[in-house]
Amino acid sequence: xxxxxxxxxxxxxxxxxxxxxxxxxxxxxxxxxxxxxxxxxxxxxxxxxxxxxxxxxxxxxxxxxxxxxxxxxxxxxxxxxxxxxxxxxxxxxxxxx
Numbered sequence: 001x002x003x004x005x006x007x008x009x010x011x012x013x014x015x016x017x018x019x020x021x022x023x024x025x026x027x028x029x030x031x032x033x034x035x036x037x038x039x040x041x042x043x044x045x046x047x048x049x050x051x052x053x054x055x056x057x058x059x060x061x062x063x064x065x066x067x068x069x070x071x072x073x074x075x076x077x078x079x080x081x082x083x084x085x086x087x088x089x090x091x092x093x094x095x096x097x
Contacts, residue, residue, distance in 0.1 A: 003051055007062070011051050012037055015067045031083035033069035033092050043070050046085070046092045055079070 003011070015027030015035060025037050035049035042048035052068040053059065056079050069092065071085045085092050 003060075007060075007065070008040055008051070010062055011065045011067050012040070014065070027067070028087060029068045029072060030066060030081065031069065031072045032086045033072055033083075034087050034090070035067055035069050046071075049073075052076070 012027070015029060016032075017023040018026065018028055021027075027035055027037070029035050029049065034047050036045070036047040039045045039048040041050060046069075048070045049067050050070050050073045052066050052073045054064050054066055068081075069085050071094075072081065072083055075082050075084050084095055086095060087093070
């Protein structure tokens with residue numbers, strides 16, 4: 001799915017701001033994983049992120065979109081967020097189940 005730069009920025013702004021970090025460059029997703037603003041769509045970086053549809057379907061309204069670290073986005077099962085990646089300090093780590 002292709003989003004405009006304006007929508008990408010608006011979704012980015014929904015990420016969690018962490019004190020003492022540049023919120024223009026770094027935020028956290030709903031799972032607590034770090035995401036880097038310049039890494040949108042980058043699946044080669046552990047800080048890459050994508051735009052997730054909260055509810056299934058084609059509803060591209062801003063209220064149905066959120067930023068997710070890419071592995072958290074691809075691991076959704078039956079529309080449920082499983083959060084395999086979270087942060088430990090300033091690094092993203094995979095949870096052990």
